[in-house]
Amino acid sequence: MTHPATVTRVTEIPVKDASTVMLLRDGTAGVEVFLQRRVGGMEFAGGMTVFPGGRVDLTDADSAIEWAGPPVSWWAERFATDDARAVASVCAAVRETFEECxxxxxxxxxxxxxxxxxxxxxxxxxxxxxxxxFANFLASEKLVLRADLLRPWANWITPVGEKRRYDTRFFAAVVPHGQIADGATSEADTVVWQTPADALAQWKSGGNVLLPPTWTQLTSLSGFATTADVLAAEPEITTILPLMHKVDGTLRIDFPDDEGYYEAGPHPWA
Known part of the structure; x- marks a missing residue:
């Protein structure tokens, strides 16, 4: 089910599939999430604070990838999509997390x-x-993709009117023991581990810029005490298509439960 929105007639922009991973760990103050500030000059979400992720590649649907975890049909049902897109989305989530951090x-x-x-x-x-x-990398290193370490979380589509549009599936995952998330990517100039509450407080004070999907997921994560609680959750996944329009000359994006987003005042992307 897609959240209803009024669609403005604009030049049709193709919607591409994307995957985003909320990478988590347990810290002294509770659950922490890995966040990146995208390089300012990037064409999409430049300067925004985001989770690791990116566009799905055609090769992410390679059937040769060895897979451990729930069957493809389970992922397809959770994200209300077909098997091919489910495979590609999960593989893209793992690949992008590796590439970016x-x-x-x-x-x-x-x-x-x-x-x-x-x-x-x-x-x-x-x-x-x-x-x-990614398929050749896993095969050459004799590695099995651990889909069971991911949890489906949300699905957002970029509003009509944006120059680039994505159908993004959000996942949650805990950093495996011994691995270190870093900032060695050309797409981010700053990385940080923060509790969701701290990230939201920084946003509210103007210290970072959060797009509605990131703000919404951080808000949802702030209600969990441990990563085990997050992994045990089974959120209802409704496809969200926000409505982008102007109110008194100011750009606004309407989405479910958006009141708190605008209580903090104007947003730099607007």
Whole structure:
């Protein structure tokens, strides 16, 4: 089910699939989430604070990828999509997390996960530069993709009127023991671990810029005490298509439960 919105007649922009991962760990103050501030000059969400993620590649749907976890049909049902898009979305989530912060949700067997990804530094660069497919990387290193380490969380579509539009599926995952999330990506100039509450407080004071989907997921995560609680949750996933329009000359994006978003005052993206 898609959240209803009034669609303004504009030049049709193709909607591309994307995956985003809320990478979590347990900190002294509670659940912490890994956040990146995208490089300011980027064409989409430049300067915004976001979770790791990106566009789904055609090769992410490669049937040769060895998979551990719930069957494809389960993922397709949770995200209300077909099997091919479900496979591609899950694989893109794992690939993008590895490319953007060096965390790899894969292991030598279906019940293990690599503890140190430094040996794959060259492959990580090749993946980011599209010189290597994720399926070939996993096969050459004899690794199994650990889909069971991911949890489906949300689904948002970029509003009509944006120059680039994505159908983004959000996932939650906990950083495997021994692995370190870093900022070694060309797409981000700052990375940080924060509790969702701290990230929201920083946003409210003008210290970062959060788009509605990021704000909404941080708000939902702030209600959990531990990562185990997050992984045990089964949120209802309704496809959200926000409405972008102007009110008295000011850009506004309407989405479910958006009152708190605008209580904080004007937003720089507007």
């Amino acid at each position: 060096g965390v790899l949700l894969a292991g030598p067997t279906s019940d293990t996960v690599v503890a140190d990804t430094s040996d794959y530094r060259e492959a990580r660069t090749q993946l980011e530069n599209h010189e290597l497919t």
